[in-house]
Amino acid sequence: MATTDTRPKVRSAHRTAPRDRFDDIPHDLSRVGAHRGRARRGGGWVVFAWAALASGVLVAVGLFTLSRVDSRFQIDLPFGADSAASSAPSASAADKTPAITEPGSVDPAIADSLRISILNASPNDGTQDTLATQLKDAGWTVSGTANADERDTKKTTIYYSDKKYEGVAKGMAQIIGTGSITLSSAFPGAPITIVLGEDYTPAG
Numbered sequence: 001m002a003t004t005d006t007r008p009k010v011r012s013a014h015r016t017a018p019r020d021r022f023d024d025i026p027h028d029l030s031r032v033g034a035h036r037g038r039a040r041r042g043g044g045w046v047v048f049a050w051a052a053l054a055s056g057v058l059v060a061v062g063l064f065t066l067s068r069v070d071s072r073f074q075i076d077l078p079f080g081a082d083s084a085a086s087s088a089p090s091a092s093a094a095d096k097t098p099a100i101t102e103p104g105s106v107d108p109a110i111a112d113s114l115r116i117s118i119l120n121a122s123p124n125d126g127t128q129d130t131l132a133t134q135l136k137d138a139g140w141t142v143s144g145t146a147n148a149d150e151r152d153t154k155k156t157t158i159y160y161s162d163k164k165y166e167g168v169a170k171g172m173a174q175i176i177g178t179g180s181i182t183l184s185s186a187f188p189g190a191p192i193t194i195v196l197g198e199d200y201t202p203a204g
Helices: 043-069 083-087 127-137 163-176
Strands: 116-120 142-147 157-160 180-183 192-196
Touching: 116 127, 127 142, 127 163, 127 192, 157 163, 163 180, 163 192
Parallel strands: 116 142, 116 192, 157 180
Antiparallel strands: 157 192
């Protein structure tokens, strides 16, 4: 006798979906997700160079602005229409100390302390005494004369120990007829020290 299946038929929950473009992805594709590209060689140096350039520009602009706001601080950028003029020393900044050739022209505040010493560093004997006599006759105070340890100096130099004696040092160079002046503490015993060289010729 045939048996009739009376159990309800259950439709399968799984059904075949239609194919689309995602079903066609190659199975051997090895890359999954997003990937960062390889960094370019030297890229870090380019960033550093730009940062350094920007920092330099900012510093230069800041200094230039400060020089315009505060007159005590002077700086000019190396470009612009007036760069050539600004690079030259101004007349106000130039040394205007006059040469003093007459003792009576010395500031009374420093006249009492003004002493002149003379060293003969030339191979010519007696030149220090000749110059000392010339200066004394003109009214200058000569504190002493001597031969230098070395007697082979070519050029005469007038040393002055303080800025306030610069005019006198210039005057000595004019009286002697030769020599350069130098601010120095090498001779603390006298405000003015004349080191005669071979270029000195005593006045006739």
